[in-house]
Structure formats: C-alpha cells, structure tokens
Amino acid sequence: MTLRLYDTATRSVRDFVPKTPGQVGIYLCGLTVQAGPHIGHLRSGVNYDVLRRWLLKSGFAVRFIRNITDIDDKVLQKASEAGQPFWSIAYANERLLAATYQRLGVLPPTYEPRATGHIPEMHELIKKLIDDGHAYPAVDGSGDVYFDVRSYPEYGALSGQRPDAMEPAADGPERAKRDPRDFALWKGVKADEPADAYWPSPWGPGRPGWHIECSAMCWRYLGTEFDIHGGGLDLQFPHHENEIAQSRAAGHGFARYWVHHALLNLGGAKMAKSLGNVVSLESLEHSGVRPVEARYYLLAPHYRSVIDFSPEALSESAVAYRRLENFVLRAAELVGDGELGDVPAEFAEAMDDDLNTSRAVAVLHDAVRDANTALTSADAAAVRSALAQVRAMLDVLGVDPLHPQWRQSKAGDLTKVVDSLVALALEQRAAARARKDWTAADAVRDQLNQAGVVVEDTAAGARWTLEH
Secondary structure, three states: OOOEEEEOOOOEEEEOOOOEOOEEEEEEOOOEOOOOOOHHHHHHHHHHHHHHHHHHHOOOEEEEEEOEEOOOHHHHHHHHHHOOOHHHHHHHHHHHHHHHHHHOOOOOOOEOOEHHHHHHHHHHHHHHHHHOOOEEEOOOOOOOEEEOHHHOOOOOOOOOOOHHHOOOOOOOOOOOOOOOOOEEEEEEOOOOOOOOOOEOOOOOOEEEOHHHHHHHHHHHHHOOEEEEEEEEHHHHHHHHHHHHHHHHHOOOOEEEEEEEEOOEEEOOEEOOHHHOOOOOHHHHHHOOOOHHHHHHHHHOOOOOOOEEEOHHHHHHHHHHHHHHHHHHHHHHHHHOOOOOOOOOHHHHHHHHEOOOHHHHHHHHHHHHHHHHHHHHOOOHHHHHHHHHHHHHHHHHHOOOOOOHHHHHHHHHHOHHHHHHHHHHHHHHHHHHHHOOOHHHHHHHHHHHHHOOEEEEEEOOEEEEEEOO
16 A cells, blocks of 8 residues: 555645655654653644654655754744744753753654754845845845745645735844745844844845744755655644645745644643643653653644544543553563564554544554463464564564663663562562462561562463553
8 A cells, every 4th residue: 555645735635746767855843842741742843753753664765854943933922032042042941942852752853953954045035036026125224035925826825825814923023024824034134133043145144934934944955856754733823834835836846745743732722831831741750650651642643633632632642652661661571572473464454544543543552452362371373473463563663672772761660770670589489489378478468569669470470560
C-alpha cells in the first residue's frame, strides 16, 4: 500500500508521491522561543517525528528541517519585560526546547535553522517580490515593506478564505499600507523596541516579518519546491497562507503537500502561553509521568484529532503503555532482546492510511495480547518471534522499552539502586519456598509489596516491577 496523507491544500487524502523518488524533504514550522515549550507544542514534535520514522522505515531518505523563530514581536516583548537582550531570551528557550525534545525521544532534525541566521535570504526574496510587483516599501519612510495581497489572486486558497472577508493583518501600527490586509515582510525600526533587534537593509534598518522567515529558510534548505510542509492547524491562517502567497509570487513551487496536526486543548480551550493554560513536560514528570509515557499519550490519537488533555486521560494512556512495556521486559528476560523484526501488514496499512497511529496502536495491543499467551506457556520460539515484531512496531512509534534511552529512564525509578536488595529478598523467598515454608515466603512477598515492589511468579522464575 502507498502512503497516503491528508493534504490541507486539496482537502483530500492523496497518494504521497515525492518530488524525487526515494527522497523526502520536510519543513516543520518550529517554535517561537519567547518561553519554554508546553505539551501542546510537543505534540507537533512527536507527531512529525513519527511521520519521519515511518518514512525512514519505508525506505526513504529524509531531509527534515525544523526552524527556530528567534526574532519576533513576542520575543521582543519578553525581552523588554525581562530587561534582557532578545537573543538571550531566545537562546535559553531554544536550549530548553532541545532538551525537552531529547527527553521525549524526538530525533534531531537534519538542520534546525534560526531566523536571525537568514537575513540575506529574506532580503533577496523581498527584493524579488518588489521587482515583480507583489510587494512595496512604505512611502512614509518608516522602512516597512508590505506584501500586496491583491496582487496574488490565489490568496486564501489554503484556508478557504477570501481577502474581502478577512480581518486586517496584525502588524502593529498601520504605517502606509495600501490595504489593511497586506502583511509585513520587513518591519522598520520602532522606538519602543530593543535597539539591538535590527539589521541594515535596502529599505532602512529593521527586522523581518514572521512569514518571510519561513519562506526564506524553506528555500535555503529544501529548494524552491519540496514535498511536505507541516505545522499545527492554528498556523494555517495567516502564517501558512502568507508563506504560500509570498513564495509562489516569487516563482517558487513551494510545498507539494500541507500536513496539519490538530491542537491539544485544556479545559476546552487551545493550550497557549498567552492564555496561561499550559502544562509542561516538567510538571508531568513531577506528577510521576515518565517522558516515554508522555510521548505515547501524544502519539496514540490520530494526528488530525483534537486531544482534550486531562490527568485522567493521561493516566489511562500511561497504564496502556505499561502493558506493552511489561510484555517486552518479560519477554526479553525469557529470550533476550533479539533483533527487530518486520512490522505486521495490518500495522503498515494503518500507518500508510494517513498515519493512522490510533489504528496502529490497536494492532500493537492485539499483538501483545496474543503474545502474552505464548509468554505464559514459556514458548520461547513463539515469544522470540512476537517480541521481534512488537519491538519493530514500538520502534516506529519511538517507544521501544529496550531502546537505550528508555532503559536509562528506569534509573529515575531507582531500579538500579534497589535491584540488588530485591534480588536478595527474592533469594530468601525462593529458599523458603524450596523448604516449603510458605509462611516465610509469603511474608517476604508481602514486605516487598508494602515497599511498592510487585512480585510475579513466571515459568522463568520470579520477576519484579515497581508499582506505578
């Protein structure tokens, strides 16, 4: 089956046919780093990481670009409030974002460009738009440059909106725009903004508008036409609409597919820093949720379905992941880690069907349910085969419990610290059972249970886990 993806531009599920056979170029709109990430942001990173992993598993070479917006109205506002340079605020949050993605097992991008590193490309693109009649410098000497929305007849096609029905672009003071809906490509110096937030340009000192940043970075790293442009549904308008307009007006083919993920809501509202209704990965970890469980929670629903966050739903998801983890760890104890196998046809079909992780996860749980039967009977051959297949599916999703990153996460549960102590207690219990001293054996087990250690007798001997 061919991979099929929902393309926002055509409002249809389409066969994915890359521009160059065997190669895929992806641009994902990254974060504006005025603050640290919340789990709504992290859904984007996890969802597109799963897409990337599936493309790699399917044999594609993937160039994955995820940008950092480090110069923006919001960044400058935070810098002014904190009395710090904008670049200091941006870099600190960029580092925090990278560490958070790493803890979630998100693969690093092929390259992660910063907007401030691509001012020359933006200047070149803006000049092209001015020369071709799609943009104009403000006549009041402010240094602003605007895109002429009415010069591009297809404006609004991505979002289904038309210029006559649109609100004016939110670019701050209206300084000599021809039309309120025109948007800024270059923003001239403003008296109330930091003095170090400007660059020289043919139109006077200033800084880039948000939308031109991504068009320039797409062009620099993926060429004038590439395969997939991703981001959240909240970016569809105006950001992605404006990217399309300015890029295609400049003669670029731009993105062949537009893949948008749905939002993560809290209390029925979009999770957003401006609303103050955010939940961070750190807060989840403090409540006892491991990063691998948070990742599983974010990837299990279909990427185009809204997630209504609640502690109860997160807890249920964590329990579901632990069932998968429990099988993998028990099976590895019996037959060793082994090698990754092939994913079953049903799993592949689900992933090729617009990255249907919800159905893929159901296939995974069905496979583990059947494999547990083999594990109970200590059928080593059947367990080995099932483990290889289950781990292959978990690897695509980035949540294989035997991956070094998630094995290390057990250190947070003090497994390494208590392992030798529990082993000694289990030896005492085994000795009591051997001499048929059931009272002593039960007492050891009860004491371990009170300490949060769950003991399970299996065909391969007693095993233990920490109670969650």
